[in-house]
Amino acid sequence: MTQLPDPLQHRTADYPIHESFLKRWSPRAMSGASIPHSDLQSLLEAARWAPSTYNEQEWRFLYAPRDSPHWQTFFDLLMPANQAWCVKAAILLVVLSHRVFSRNGKPNAVHSFDAGAAFQNFCLQGTHMGLVVHGMAGFDREQARTKLNVPDDYDVEAMIAVGCPGEIEELPEELRQREIPSGRNPVEAFACEGPYAI
Numbered sequence: 001m002t003q004l005p006d007p008l009q010h011r012t013a014d015y016p017i018h019e020s021f022l023k024r025w026s027p028r029a030m031s032g033a034s035i036p037h038s039d040l041q042s043l044l045e046a047a048r049w050a051p052s053t054y055n056e057q058e059w060r061f062l063y064a065p066r067d068s069p070h071w072q073t074f075f076d077l078l079m080p081a082n083q084a085w086c087v088k089a090a091i092l093l094v095v096l097s098h099r100v101f102s103r104n105g106k107p108n109a110v111h112s113f114d115a116g117a118a119f120q121n122f123c124l125q126g127t128h129m130g131l132v133v134h135g136m137a138g139f140d141r142e143q144a145r146t147k148l149n150v151p152d153d154y155d156v157e158a159m160i161a162v163g164c165p166g167e168i169e170e171l172p173e174e175l176r177q178r179e180i181p182s183g184r185n186p187v188e189a190f191a192c193e194g195p196y197a198i
């Protein structure tokens with residue numbers, strides 16, 4: 001049986017950073033075990049403290065634990081390629097963002113940006129707790145909107161799978177060799193001084 005790899009054995013930072021950024025990654029191997037509700041509350045608590053424009057906190061998280069009546073609805077939103085490994089997840093979530101400011105109804109240009117910050121807090125807390133947390137774009141957004149009663153002024157952003165780490169052998173064969181922490185482009189590939197010159 002093969003345990004999930006240690007990201008610190010696969011990733012090196014070019015400049016000094018806190019190791020939590022390297023330790024966060026997106027495994028797919030989960031055990032199928034459930035997670036206590038208090039753990040989910042901790043993940044959401046971390047998301048709660050993300051920064052946002054005017055402290056708008058426009059992220060919303062809908063969730064379905066595996067043993068809840070909502071599980072199948074959430075699971076059915078996923079593309080088959082994600083269902084193949086999410087079958088062992090403990091909780092599925094759908095992240096929404098409010099497109100307009102709650103105080104005046106005017107468009108909020110950074111609603112997705114802020115929801116992404118909340119997602120990253122959620123991920124880092126999950127890493128700290130030894131959980132698998134894996135973001136997903138591969139699902140049916142329109143079905144999510146309809147089946148989960150998402151109001152018109154909210155965007156459907158992403159789904160998240162949360163679970164306990166599992167054995168790589170239990171993944172479908174085509175996913176086994178991809179179960180390795182990935183690398184990154186260097187800083188110079190995405191940041192420059194002054195006008196765009198990348």
Ligand SMILES: Cc1cc2nc3c(=O)[nH]c(=O)nc-3n(C[C@H](O)[C@H](O)[C@H](O)COP(=O)(O)O)c2cc1C
Nearest residue numbers: 024025026027082134135136137138139158181182
């Ligand atoms: C918004 C978002 C959507 C993603 N969608 C999927 C997905 O549908 N299926 C999947 O297996 N991984 C998905 N991923 C995981 C990415 O492929 C992964 O984050 C990326 O390859 C970097 O690897 P790391 O998270 O392990 O560092 C998604 C990640 C994010 C943040």
